[in-house]
Amino acid sequence: MRIEADKTADETIITVEGDIDLYTSPELRKVVLKAVPKAAIGVGIHLGGITYMDSSGVATLVEGLRSAKEHGKAFTLIAPSTAVMKVLELARLDSIFEVRSD
Amino acid sequence: MTESDTEFLRLEVSSDPRLLGVIRGVLQVWLELVGLAADRRDEVVLAVDEACANCIRHAYDGRIDEPVELLLSASAEWLEISVSDQGTPCPAECAEYRPLMAPEPHELKPGGLGVKLIHRVFDEVRFRPGTTSGNCVTMRLYRTAKGGVESED
Numbered sequence: 001m002r003i004e005a006d007k008t009a010d011e012t013i014i015t016v017e018g019d020i021d022l023y024t025s026p027e028l029r030k031v032v033l034k035a036v037p038k039a040a041i042g043v044g045i046h047l048g049g050i051t052y053m054d055s056s057g058v059a060t061l062v063e064g065l066r067s068a069k070e071h072g073k074a075f076t077l078i079a080p081s082t083a084v085m086k087v088l089e090l091a092r093l094d095s096i097f098e099v100r101s102d
Numbered sequence: 103m104t105e106s107d108t109e110f111l112r113l114e115v116s117s118d119p120r121l122l123g124v125i126r127g128v129l130q131v132w133l134e135l136v137g138l139a140a141d142r143r144d145e146v147v148l149a150v151d152e153a154c155a156n157c158i159r160h161a162y163d164g165r166i167d168e169p170v171e172l173l174l175s176a177s178a179e180w181l182e183i184s185v186s187d188q189g190t191p192c193p194a195e196c197a198e199y200r201p202l203m204a205p206e207p208h209e210l211k212p213g214g215l216g217v218k219l220i221h222r223v224f225d226e227v228r229f230r231p232g233t234t235s236g237n238c239v240t241m242r243l244y245r246t247a248k249g250g251v252e253s254e255d
Contacts, residue, residue, distance in 0.1 A: 021151065021155070023122060054148060086148075090145065091218070
């Protein structure tokens with residue numbers, strides 16, 4: 001998994017690529033939970049390059065969303081890949097996230 | 103494959119989260135080999151990955167050098183995958199089937215999703231915690247969908 005955070009705009013964009021699983025999700029969790037309170041308006045997680053995501057990845061996104069709500073920030077999934085949408089649908093969590101295409 | 107044929111593959115890996123990607127890769131190849139439709143492979147890989155992750159997180163409490171064993175078998179009618187460990191037996195209620203509903207955002211709790219995903223993907227799930235140590239979860243998927251992912255909780 002590769003992570004890049006870009007905080008130049010009002011929205012902090014975190015771009016993640018590769019597999020999010022039990023091994024890699026703790027790193028993503030750290031980056032997301034650190035970025036949320038510092039973001040000007042909100043955080044966008046770009047998930048277009050995700051090849052696999054498990055329930056620990058889902059839990060990480062859920063934690064990010066909760067943290068964003070607590071801090072009054074936006075939390076958006078950007079261009080989620082098929083792998084991401086599939087697990088969110090299986091978990092019945094596809095409708096709780098704000099999603100946009102780019 | 104004739105009706106009586108059953109193909110087996112046994113894998114033993116250590117409980118290191120870095121190896122989960124290797125297990126997923128092997129599973130993809132095996133599922134293709136035994137002829138599971140491409141659109142069903144990814145969710146089977148996900149559910150088995152969740153079972154392995156549960157061994158690491160719960161039975162072994164994150165220890166990375168303990169054994170996790172996978173037994174993969176396929177017949178003309180079904181695929182069966184069991185995942186076992188020699189760690190702390192999990193309370194049986196942890197693996198019970200619970201309906202999966204879309205929660206309200208304020209009700210969201212991270213975690214606890216893995217078992218639900220396993221139940222959504224497989225047609226039959228049997229969980230057998232050992233009396234003193236170890237756990238085994240056996241997951242069966244019928245080739246002609248008896249329900250599986252399409253069935254409603």
